[in-house]
Amino acid sequence: MSTLHGHPRTTTRAGTKRRSFLLGGAALLGLSATGASAWALDRFVIDHTEIEDVAAYEAASSSSSSAATATATEVSVGASTYTSSATSISIETVSTGSGSDAVTYHVADVVLSDATALRSAFADNRYGTNITARPSEIAQSMGAVLAVNGDYYGFREDGILIRNGVIYRDEGVRDGIAFYTDGRAEVYxxxxxxxxxxxxxGVWxxxxxxxxxxxGGAVIAGIDQVEVDTIFGNHSIQGxxxxxxxxxxxxxxxxxxxxxxxxxxxxRGVTLPELAGIMVSLGCQCAYNLDGGGSSAMYFNGEIVNRPSNGGERATSDILYIAMGA
Incomplete structure (x- = not known):
């Protein structure tokens, strides 16, 4: 999530997690458990687990019975490609401009025979708020060959959240994207x-x-004016x-x-209209902005492909991924 978005950053993984929370530009460390400080700690820092074992929860759900379980054959992994009897992935890095106008982005082109092979995973296999792990850790725990950071669902408590055929949250407030079991997708x-x-x-x-x-294959007007999660410390994703x-x-x-x-x-990064233009140039009929800033990460075959702006991976709450063997 952009540094314009206040949320916790994990600075240690061992023992008790120490986190700094950017709130109005000030790092609040060691807050006392009183008043607004206690509220901020509870809302943005302290883990709140609602489901302890997501894998077991999804396996027990009848709505997830269509999950892709078959192992593909003829699997081949190259430096920037993955192919199997069911899946094709190619990774490309594109650089444009120079100097202060240089832009570098990474594209994963994914073609599936079973749309449910596009899956989601939560940090630490738990569902709730403020539960985080590095994208590569989540990806490795799921045996992913390809992954990108998701929508950082754990920073908020609203929105419609369906993952792998299971409903987790049902409080619609913003634009969303839906992926269907038949291979369709739509923004809504x-x-x-x-x-x-x-x-x-049939949403997956x-x-x-x-x-x-x-x-509809066209850039949506007005995206350069949109604000997301307009709460204190989290007002804009522009620039x-x-x-x-x-x-x-x-x-x-x-x-x-x-x-x-x-x-x-x-x-330098890109604006939202520039990002939309990239997606149109890649042939997208619909496209959607996920969490960004220091959270932006692409993982392929054991490595982070991009250069995260924090100088390393930022812990986040979820990924979208394709499993090795899919």
């Missing part, structure tokens, strides 16, 4: 529907961050930023893009 207004209606219509997973970038986006091209054909940023001479 969460306030016009509900999670059960989406599930009944949703993300709730935004804004929507592309619809040149590192970005993560996912787009849908056609039947079970997806594009994941991570744009590096805040690194003059290598990549």
């Amino acid at each position: 207004d969460e306030t016009t529907t509900d999670a059960h209606s989406l599930l009944d219509a 997973s949703t993300c709730s961050f935004g804004p929507s970038l592309v619809d 040149y930023q590192p970005r993560t986006a996912i787009g849908w091209v056609d039947d079970a054909h997806y594009v994941m893009v991570v744009v590096d940023g805040r690194d003059e001479g290598y990549s």
